[in-house]
Amino acid sequence: MKPADSINEVSNTMGLEIYSDGAPRQRRQRPSLKYAEAAREIPVFSQTDVLVIGGGPSGTSAAVAAAKLGADVTLVERYNHLGGLSTGGLVIWIDRMTDWHGKQVIAGFAEELFDRLPREAIMGPGKGEWGSRDAAVADYWSYRSAAFQGVVTWSPTIDPEALKSLSMAMVLERKVRLLLHAWAVQPIIKDGVMCGAIFESKEGRQAIFAKVVVDTTGDADLIARAGVDAETDIDTTDIHHCINTAFMLAGVDMERWTEFRRTDKQGFADFMNRGRETLQFFEKPFFSWRSDIALFMGPRLSGYSAIDVEDLTEVEIRSRHLMNGHLAFYRARAPGFEKAYLILSAPQTGVRHSRRFVAHNKVTRGQWDEGKVWDDEIGVSASPAPKWPNISVPYASLVPVGVEGVLGAGRHVACDASSHTFLREVPQCWMTGQAAGVAAALAAGSGQFPRDLDPRLIQRELLKQGAYLSPSIQSRAGLVFAEAK
Ligand SMILES: Cc1cc2nc3c(=O)[nH]c(=O)nc-3n(C[C@H](O)[C@H](O)[C@H](O)COP(=O)(O)OP(=O)(O)OC[C@H]3O[C@@H](n4cnc5c(N)ncnc54)[C@H](O)[C@@H]3O)c2cc1C
Known part of the structure; x- marks a missing residue:
């Protein structure tokens, strides 16, 4: 049976219409013409200390961190909400914030956020269980995205609307000037220094001048x-190059589904094989923050560029086709999904990787084994597996080469392809965002370029904001702090 026929077979059974056949579209050739856009004057919208572009995890965290230091901050976001992929992309499974011993190493902004999210907006293990290797506890949480390699981890799933609301509250209470529905299109560069950005909105094209710019667009x-x-470069055998639009099915019983997975391993394997035969790209659901909503962070599509407008369009068309196919297939065959319905497809396309900017240093696979702690460390990530120690992230990986006045944070920070597998995760983006925000405020306040800042000042402020740094860095920064007082 051809895949397309089998999709129709499933959809017809359910009386659902599939609106596209899911096949890649034929590209029309683009004309090889150029158009000379006329030079023009545009209004200056504002002047600010710190301009943060992109309100995802890294941008929200950067804006709050900079404002905590008293900087005048403007945050520009192209959509109508904050949280980026962690809300609008339905990436509501927040990856590990604990190391393999259960110690919370991504703290600061992340910790503040979870202290403030309503309890009913979070599903995850209690603090007492973090790091547990108890087989029964780990088995329970392994089906709920919070145990990995037999270790219980602090990696909860959350309600995206609650995170949107809290993110907005956190920036507004810090008096950040928030601009939504505003798409930054061009940096303003004078003598090699980025001193603002031009953005487009329904008002047209306008400029914002800033002492320091923080690029948290995810795509640099x-x-x-x-x-x-x-x-x-990215490992094309790994999922990190894949793009897709996530979606959620409601009206489901995830407890019943999990029981099926746990107790009928052959039935589950047959189900997955049948799904792959039928749809080609087939995904199993994750628990969300509630047991009546299932999360699908796929099907993952290969071979597309996140900075090519036609590729992004194609991903949306194919993802929608696959969403409808999944809905029909799960309703027909998955225990607990008989009454499922598509409650939401992600407003933001799920991009794992596009560009990683070149900076003065970067996190590389080479440092994992030796457990290198950078002198200019601004954060610590849990390592990808228990055999490696925690991974230190240097400040210089946020400082681009070749232009002054700008910092980058989030999934485009400087690292190699292997280290990108975890540096792009939501907690790591909160962590680099907070560091970039602190550094931007310090640079704006002192009139220095971010590159010239003393990293110990950044470390000191990060510790004051509750961030975690390696013990050797903590004690050194503590000394500096004591001297400064
Ligand atoms: C399918 C998928 C599954 C994933 N799974 C997990 C997981 O299980 N756990 C986990 O922790 N992480 C996961 N990730 C990774 C994580 O979601 C992202 O890497 C993380 O959200 C990146 O944060 P960011 O702030 O760098 O960028 P983003 O979340 O992409 O936010 C960037 C923001 O900037 C805005 N923006 C972009 N360009 C402009 C512009 N020019 N002007 C104005 N605004 C702009 C965007 O609208 C967006 O709001 C997953 C990612 C994907 C795609």
Whole structure:
């Protein structure tokens, strides 16, 4: 049976219409013409100390961190909400914030956020269980995204609307000037220094001048347009190059589904095989923050670029086709999904990787084994597996080469392809965002370029904001703090 026929077979059974056949579209050739856009004057919208572009995890965290230091901060976001992929992309499974011993190493902004999210908006293990290797506890949480390699981890799933609301509250209470529905299109560069950005909105094109810019667009939009080189190599055998639009099915019983997975391993394997035969790209659901909503962070599509407008369009068309196919297939065959319905497809396309900007240093696979602690460390990530120690992230990986006045944070920070597998995760983006925000405020306040800042000042402020740094860095920063007082 051809895949397309089998999709129709499933959809017809359910009386659902499939609106596209899921096959890749034929591209029309683009004309090889150029258009000379006329130079023009545009209004200056504002002047600010710190301009943060992109309100995802890294941008929200950067804006709050900079404002805590008293900087005047403007945050520009193209959509109508904050949280980026962690809300609008339905990436509501927040990856590990604990190391393999259960110690919370991604703290600071992340910790503040979870202290403030309503309890009913979070599903995850209690603090007492973090790091547990108890087989029964780990088995329970392994089906709920919070145990990995037999260790219970602090990696909860959350309600995206609660995170949107809290993110907005946190920036507004810090008096950040928030601009939604505003798309930054071009950095303003004078003598090699980024001193603002041009954005487009329903009002047209306007400029914002800033003492320091923080690019948290995820795709290094501003940094790349400033001419900074980017690394784009990625392991094509791994999921990190894949793009997709996530979706949620409601009206489900995830407890019943999990019981099926746990107790009927052959039935589950047959189900998955049948799904793959029928739809080609087939995904199993994750627990969300509630047992009547299932999360699908796929099906993952390969071979597309997140910075090519036609590729992004194609991903949306194919993802929608696959969403409808999944709905029909699960309703027909999955225990607990008989009454499922599509409650939401993600407003933001699920991009794992596009560019990683070139910076003064970067996190690399080479440092994992030796457990290198950078002198300019601004955060610590749990390692990908228990055999490696925690991974230190240097400040210089946030400082692009070739242009001054700008910092980058989030999933485009400087690292190699292997280290990108975890540096792009939501908690790590909160962590680099907070560091970039602190550094941007310090640089704006002192009139220095971010590159010239003393990292110990950044470390000291990060510790004051509740961030975690390696013990050797903590004691050194503590000394500096004591001297400064
Ligand atoms: C399918 C998928 C599954 C994933 N699974 C997990 C997981 O299980 N756990 C986990 O922790 N992480 C996961 N991740 C990774 C994680 O979601 C992202 O890497 C993380 O959200 C990146 O944060 P960010 O702030 O760098 O960028 P983003 O979340 O992409 O936010 C960038 C923000 O900037 C805005 N923006 C972009 N360009 C502009 C512009 N020019 N002007 C104005 N605004 C702009 C965007 O609208 C967006 O709001 C997953 C990612 C994907 C795609």
